[in-house]
Amino acid sequence: MKAYELGFGESADALTVRPGKPVETDLPGARVAGWCGGRAPGIGTAAWPRSPVTGLPMTHVITLELPEDYRRKGEDLVALSLFHADDHVADDVEGVAELLAGTAPTAEQAADPFLAEVAATAAARHPRQRDLEDLIGGAHALLWLTAEEFAAPRTDPPADIRPAGLGDRYSRGQNAWDDSAPETTAWLGERTGDPNTGIAPSEDGAGGYVAAWSSDDDEELKTFWASIDGTSHLGGTIMPCQGMPTGLTPYVFELEDGVGGINLGGGNAQIDLESDVFDWAQ
Numbered sequence: 548m549k550a551y552e553l554g555f556g557e558s559a560d561a562l563t564v565r566p567g568k569p570v571e572t573d574l575p576g577a578r579v580a581g582w583c584g585g586r587a588p589g590i591g592t593a594a595w596p597r598s599p600v601t602g603l604p605m606t607h608v609i610t611l612e613l614p615e616d617y618r619r620k621g622e623d624l625v626a627l628s629l630f631h632a633d634d635h636v637a638d639d640v641e642g643v644a645e646l647l648a649g650t651a652p653t654a655e656q657a658a659d660p661f662l663a664e665v666a667a668t669a670a671a672r673h674p675r676q677r678d679l680e681d682l683i684g685g686a687h688a689l690l691w692l693t694a695e696e697f698a699a700p701r702t703d704p705p706a707d708i709r710p711a712g713l714g715d716r717y718s719r720g721q722n723a724w725d726d727s728a729p730e731t732t733a734w735l736g737e738r739t740g741d742p743n744t745g746i747a748p749s750e751d752g753a754g755g756y757v758a759a760w761s762s763d764d765d766e767e768l769k770t771f772w773a774s775i776d777g778t779s780h781l782g783g784t785i786m787p788c789q790g791m792p793t794g795l796t797p798y799v800f801e802l803e804d805g806v807g808g809i810n811l812g813g814g815n816a817q818i819d820l821e822s823d824v825f826d827w828a829q
Contacts, residue, residue: 589699
């Protein structure tokens with residue numbers, strides 16, 4: 548298997564490690580692999596994931612077509628989409644969590660346009676949506692996509708019909724209506740020279756894994772660690788901002804703060820495409 552770096556921009560000759568950032572990256576042979584920010588893939592507006600706290604539509608972080616080795620949920624599931632809501636700062640909207648869990652709306656809820664749409668989202672839930680929660684209560688949704696869904700016309704978020712009181716930035720949390728980042732093309736290029744390609748990340752060096760910055764006496768490795776610091780990638784060496792997550796496999800997707808507008812407080816996230824481990828750190 549190979550490891551891959553992500554770059555962002557509209558041209559393979561002018562890519563950066565994060566959208567809108569000045570730090571450039573060189574990805575020889577890079578190919579277009581998806582996009583971050585903006586619209587969702589072709590899942591339909593009703594299926595757009597919503598915050599279980601506020602009911603507001605999550606921000607679309609990234610949709611990425613995966614190399615064949617990383618299609619760990621089936622050969623027909625060729626891409627993934629990640630959505631995010633900053634729920635740890637949000638105020639609960641009564642009834643939302645139950646409606647998204649599939650509870651039938653009451654007559655009063657059904658008559659409320661906002662809650663009726665929340666209930667419709669539960670009914671239209673994507674069949675391969677996985678709900679994730681980070682360490683401080685932020686919600687995320689991970690969707691596995693078919694080739695047809697990945698290639699379908701992109702989906703706009705639902706129309707903004709939020710209830711009164713959810714316009715305050717300190718109560719609404721991050722959402723697609725207020726915080727959607729500009730749509731930016733995502734590219735993949737092979738990461739070369741990584742001693743951990745094909746090896747599961749491990750804090751104790753199991754399987755021969757070499758932790759980042761653990762080889763201070765090796766100038767070649769020090770140069771390599773510096774070159775990948777702060778980059779998003781598939782496979783290879785990870786650089787978690789806190790402790791090493793347990794249960795990772797070689798098929799880990801590490802995503803840096805700021806991609807697609809995601810708010811990780813300056814940290815990063817690890818999403819394992821085989822073991823389903825999800826970890827967030829800042």
